Amino acid sequence: MGIKPLRIVPLGGLGEVGKNMMAIEYGENILIIDVGIMFPENDMLGIDYIIPDFNYLLDKKDKVRGIIITHGHEDHTGGIVYLLREIQAPIYATALTRGLVEVKLNRGGMLKAAKINTIQAGESIKLGPFTVEFFHVSHSIPDSVGLGITTPAGLIVHSGDFKFDHTPIDGWPTDFAKLAEFGGRGVLALLADSTNANNPGWTESEKVIEGGFDSVFRNAKGRILIGTFASLISRIAQAAEVAERYGRKMAFVGMSMVENVKMARRLGYLKIPDDMIVSLDQTRSMDPDQVVLMCTGTQGEPSSILGRLSTGTNRNFDLLPSDTVVLSSQPIPGNEEMVYRTINRLLHRGVEVIDENVAPVHVSGHASQEEIKMLIQFVRPKFYIPIHGELRHLKQNARLARELGLAPERIAVVENGTVIEFHNAEMKIGERIPGGYVFIDGSGVGDVGPAVMREREALSRDGFVAVYLNLDPKSGRLVNEPEIVSKGFVFVHEADQLFGDARKRIREVVAKTEKDGMRNRVERDLSKFFYNETRRRPVVIVFA
């Protein structure tokens, strides 16, 4: 019995390859790495979020030996409830990641059903034929890990989301020694984060934020509102440190912010003295220059705290003219317009706004080109697989590897759903598995697909017109005037003439049409009429 092929399967359809979910298979054994969500693109109308399609795994449920979560961000954890509904396998995560996953499982009513094991960087576990070594990586959330997976086919190294920060906030840099040790041992394949593969140089250390925050605090005349992701625990720690230096107290606003801070303090990832923390209510009676409000909403979401503050529609509290708002964040691609609109609205309301364009109040959590090259040099893999990026990032990452002398045939740039096989120390691009991703819309999982999406698109462009023809059952002639209702098409109060002409047209068509094809005929004819009059194509439906 020879050695079987090892299969690496990035799952999740469009979007970043291997980011949200990946399977590693050997014989009758499967490891799942990460189960995250994607946020919908601007033209995925009405969609809340997107999860990977689990179909591929459903007839292999029993073979799943474990679900490994590399770190606590949404795009690596957000689909866990949906996966556990289908596949019951033990979860492995570091303490902070576990804390964040448990919050999710609890909300989804799956906490009791889940088997979760806490692991630590430096440990290793055996799952079927796999031995998984967890090593620490620095990233924009603490307690992130990469993976060294020893398989019968060889050693696979998975970088996780990483950067090489020599002065991280938690004092815990990426485990360079472990990477070098893997390199010495001999690595079959390296899977490496490509998010910032287009950025030359070296990503700045989280440390530079301190200088940015310090200058903000030195100059602010009133309250300071700092917007960031609720999961950016180290950023919250930095804000707390500078706040203490300047004699300010902190209040946390928004459920996810409050919950995460509570959990991170309990687990020891956030060391803020009790007397530094006040409630939002308490801040009302404090001098504005003693207050820091930490809140979410840095992606321009209209319903977030910063979004509502920017439009003056927040209920609990409002902006003061002396406020300084800090956006310690970066727009996620696709959100630029909403983020910049929020900034413009905040400025319109008279407050000071500081974002990364104005002062160093944000750095990325992902490796730039020189760090990616460094990683490759440490690990010296036989084969190289760029992951965690769109195709344009993976291609650029592959260019970097080629610059370091890796032969093109040793580099695999694939899309989600394409299987990469290792057999007898050779790599080959295997089958393409069907399926991709699943839309979550309201309480619906996957009941909205391309057809519904096309209808929404048409409705979003030109709205609809619904018509009721009250026809005499015997003669098939109109009993009274056709009734027309429209939404999203034209401003109804100024369209009397248009709808008057439409009714006239309908009467003409009805007069010369048999009852049988009546509805279709009127729909077709009205569509043409409205296009000629307005150059718009509303969805037209007719009841008769």
Add this chain to the structure above:
Amino acid sequence: MGIKPLRIVPLGGLGEVGKNMMAIEYGENILIIDVGIMFPENDMLGIDYIIPDFNYLLDKKDKVRGIIITHGHEDHTGGIVYLLREIQAPIYATALTRGLVEVKLNRGGMLKAAKINTIQAGESIKLGPFTVEFFHVSHSIPDSVGLGITTPAGLIVHSGDFKFDHTPIDGWPTDFAKLAEFGGRGVLALLADSTNANNPGWTESEKVIEGGFDSVFRNAKGRILIGTFASLISRIAQAAEVAERYGRKMAFVGMSMVENVKMARRLGYLKIPDDMIVSLDQTRSMDPDQVVLMCTGTQGEPSSILGRLSTGTNRNFDLLPSDTVVLSSQPIPGNEEMVYRTINRLLHRGVEVIDENVAPVHVSGHASQEEIKMLIQFVRPKFYIPIHGELRHLKQNARLARELGLAPERIAVVENGTVIEFHNAEMKIGERIPGGYVFIDGSGVGDVGPAVMREREALSRDGFVAVYLNLDPKSGRLVNEPEIVSKGFVFVHEADQLFGDARKRIREVVAKTEKDGMRNRVERDLSKFFYNETRRRPVVIVFA
């Protein structure tokens, strides 16, 4: 009779201040500067584009002494047809700008009605009490000008869209001497481009593109497709130069590209030898490594040439695996997602893609921070008005001016519609004029407003459900089953159960409701029912 107040009025509602249109008023005299369009933001559903609201000028038609167009880009010229329909005043533009404006007027059927005067940088003209001196500025389109406007209240300098490029492609840098001369003369107010006010340093020269193109041409194995704006005449000139060096011929694809190249060659702004140019058809029989195709579609527009090539739906020609596609462009804010999606699709189709992240194939046409500071130093104005930017850009531009020692009260950051008044050499923020911008949707000008936009938004999220109740006229009871039609809500073929339950619910409601309030009652009740079942809120309408 003393000196009257001079009024500067940026028009156009939301969006970049003073970018699309501006009025300068003195007594009974008005100058209009630029008449451009804005492109809709992602949530302006179904809108084609946006023009400034001309209402403010309509009862002052006779006072308009001239319409000055600073350069030929859409956001400065695109509204000209709409304006001329309302206000007939002479247009003043440089030769290339005039050429581009005439193409527009011709398409809009207004060419004959328009009075256009060609001006040259270095010239000055008298329009009522204003003397306008045109000075050359380098920008990403040739023949751009800034303005020195001598008014009875003092000298106003308007930068236009500019950069300080010492090695521009047409060899014609910004007229520094003129700027310094204005400074010596004494400038009341400087209005300065803020587009890149957030970019530190100095914008790179167009010259660097040559190196980028050269390396692309050196390495390309097959055809080279260069995507850029059709108005980026100097970029087309650069591509032609490098193509000639590498023995390749050029074909131009797309109507706007073909028209602009023809016009620019005729006017002498583009010097490409006849034998360098071939038709798309001719390229079919040529060796791929002798071909350059210039085309549009760099903003990810699905219906553009690059957009269609990326999805394999272009009619005239398709991609070859050996093609290299160059995006000599930058995503306009808000278009990032579509641009990156197009790049990913092109890569998916197997071609090489080079954008500004991979090689220096694009530079911005706008001044960065050090250039803006230089401009201020040349002109040394008494008052400073950042224009051409969103509020966040203007604020940053104002910061730069403060760094140079301009007192905050001498800097005016305003939004479109806010009048700035100069009187007795003092500046004051004046009234806010009503109106803003106008949506163009199909053939409709301004008939779509916030109400229709909200309906489209609701429809885009959750679609609609239309119901017809066939009620007996006498008893008010249902004659047969309620008829339900939905679009964009759920996948109808899998929603039998949902709609079955809905019909049952309707029957219950009808049974206990008077005929009078029937429609409202059923609409309300169904909305609630669908939300409970699906967590979605389709628009519900009922005919009875």
